[in-house]
Amino acid sequence: QVQLQESGPGLVKSSQTLSLTCNVAGGSINSAGYYWSWIRQHPGKGLEWIGFIYYGGLISYNPSLESRVTISVDTSQNHLFLKLTSVTAADTAVYYCARRTELYNSPFDSWGQGILVTVSS
């Protein structure tokens, strides 16, 4: 059973870059057949998909965040990364990494516990 765990600074200053890591245990991030996503949830609000990276290097982002987001992986460390530049208070949220299979329109079957990132002014 794959386990995902987010880590990174819980506090980021406005205008700086938010950088998070998702450690993947119990399965290889380089295995064929999986999309690895970042999803966030503003305090007391709903879920917002940020983007995904797929085995083989296909990457796609939410158009509303695309200009500021970079998702990448380090297959040697089995890590998934998120970078979000020029953050503001509106980027304060719980950030989750999640996995889905490559099957057509598959659901997210594994989620990390989430990490709260607060953007301060």
Place this chain on the structure above:
Amino acid sequence: NFMLTQPHSVSGSPGKTVTISCTRSSGSIATNYVHWYQQRPGSSPTIVISEDDQRPSGVPDRFSGSIDSSSNSASLTISGLKTEDEADFYCQSYDTNNHVIFGGGTKVTVL
């Protein structure tokens, strides 16, 4: 792109049945699968219904899903409501670019 609209909240007494709707704003609800997630306070979402109406292993059969083309919506029904069902529920689908679309979430309260 399209939106998925859910009621802000629904409530019911223990043992009763509640239904949460998820209405697609444009395009057919049948075009892309709809999945449902339960999120208890302080926890990550977990899948309760996948592919419109499939119940993953371990999910009680009190949870069921369906889609209705006439109303262009998906529904999650919880029967035999229990206090442990109190949570936020989210529907999720995909657009033609494989981008993820979430509904706004529905808070289920057990009276």
